[in-house]
Amino acid sequence: MTITSQKTKLRHNTVQGACQILSSGSHASWRSIKRCRRCNQIKSVLEFDKNYPSKDGHINICKTCKSVYNKKYSQTEQNKAAHKRYNQSEKGKERYKRYSIRHPDKIKAKNVVRYAIRVGKLSHPNTLQCSYGYHPAEQYHHHKGYTPEHWLDVVPTCEKCHKKIHSPTLLRAVYKL
Secondary structure (H helix, E strand, C coil): CCCCHHHHHHHCCCHHHHHHHCCCCCCHHHHHHEECCCCCCCCCCCCCECCCCCCEEEEEEEEEHHHHHHHHHCCCCCHHHHHHHHHCCCCHHHHEEEEEEHHHHHHHHHHHHHHHHHCCCCCCCCEEEEECCCEECCCEEEECCCCCCHHCCEEEHHHHHHHHHCCCHHHHHHHHH
């Protein structure tokens, strides 16, 4: 990195530098920049999620830092305990009840797969590789649907690939919605 690019980078990352950049003909205003309290960098407010009760209408952590934090937190025991508490609460039980009423075919298919794993007809997905990537599998995907004749037509997937499969944009592309 050259000395001029180091100075430019330093200038962009300070309040004075942001002021110089804004006064140098940029169409932005003071309200369009903000400092992330995690990475301590000055960024556009477009890089912050909205939070209407706050003074400027945005949270004080940029989307990138928030994403990293959420990924780390989702792996912690504290998060797992919170999910367990919620699932055992009245609200969690009611939510599961509504889901099972709306999707009885999915519940039955999932239970048949669990039983097949327990009796040895299917191997546990953790012992297999994801069918869509090079990751270890974590779950099975009912790729042909949830009708009784396809209950055991499953492929091992990792959680990341399984979410991609069910993402609305991919579903629209596949079914041309």
